[in-house]
Amino acid sequence: MNKLLLVLVFCTLTGFGQKKTISGFITGFNNSDLVRLYDYETEKYIDSTLFSDNVFIFKNFINTEIPRQLRINIVSDHPFSTNLLIANEKVIVTGDRKDFPYDIKISGSKFQDESNVLNDKLKKLQKERDEIVVFWRTDVADKNEIYKEKLSKLNKRAEEIDFKRDSIKMNYIDKNPNTFIALEELNNLKEKYSKINLQQNYNRLKDEFKSHYYGKAIETYLSVGQIIEEGDLLYDFEALNQYNKKHNLSDYKGKYIFLDFTKEYCAPCETAIKELKILNEEYNNKIQIISFTSEKSKDYWKKGILRNTINWLCLWDGKGTESKTIMKYGVTGYPTFFIINPEGKIIKKIVGHEKGILEQEFKKLFD
DSSP states (O other): OOHHHHHHHHHHHHHHHTTTOEEEEEETOOTTOEEEEEETTTTEEEEEEEOBTTEEEEOSOOOOSSOEEEEEEEESSSEEEEEEEEOSSOEEEEEEGGGTTTSOEEESOHHHHHHHHHHHHHHHHHHHHHHHHHHHHSOOSOOOHHHHHHHHHHHHHHHHHHHHHHHHHHHHHHHOTTSHHHHHHHHHTGGGSOHHHHHHHHHTSOHHHHTSHHHHHHHHHHHTOSOOOTTSBOOOOEEEOTTSOEEEGGGGTTSEEEEEEEOTTOHHHHHHHHHHHHHHHHHTTTEEEEEEEOOSOHHHHHHHHHHTTOOSEEEBOSOGGGOHHHHHTTOOSSSEEEEEOTTSBEEEEEESOOTTHHHHHHHHHHO
């Protein structure tokens, strides 16, 4: 690209930037490739546009000076994405398709600059862990001893990486408590702190951070008390089905309850749904299956029920992952299942899904 074109691109991007939009110049994509802007807080896409000569502009942007965690998604021959922590600022995104997701440059936001400090410390570990995830997701027909040995080593390495990443994040939180990236990570890691330590970190926050979405989520988590475990009595809650009818979990005491915490477009959640359809037909007179969604958007959740043709009780409280119910049951990954006996006692907790695991549990109960 010659110098004149670079100047023209820069003028275009900075000109739009004065209107406080997100402007991008990213090479390697096709004209008319779709670019979408996702807001993690509302769990919705808030804008979309198309590439034109390597440039995209988001004209409709969040109207707040409080930063939000956003994600740029590019739909091309395969998906590309990168996260941003920004407010209503003049933001410019530059790079090439080969720079995704680690090396895209984002300028113009003081909040993203803070985030970059932490991201740079995590980048090497994140790349290694993402490579492990690719191995996990690769479909292997012959899972021989060599494969199993490699899998075992990679599982152990993933645990080491997770521990190191959490340590780096906690150290950053300790040294930079009143920054928005530290607040976000404190919320993400809240289950890994003791309640006493988390309360101490929360107490250090200024009011503007306590009143933020993530600050309120931490406050809710601190208020739920002891997390539900096997052997405890069920924690009762009220939520709506897709027809706006209220249901309480305690309404179903007297028979076995299979409580399924789920979310949309979660691969293991969807494989679990397929298994639950079969089990619901076989055992529906012996056990009540209840799926509780972590989705904030009611429409998104209802479309998922239709897409997956679910015919058992599905519930929603509109709080997303910050729901008091989700926090009380200690749900940190999806799907998570609880089996509750007729007396209301939690007799089994299952995290994640593998083919046949739910059938095994149902057979233990009823066959």
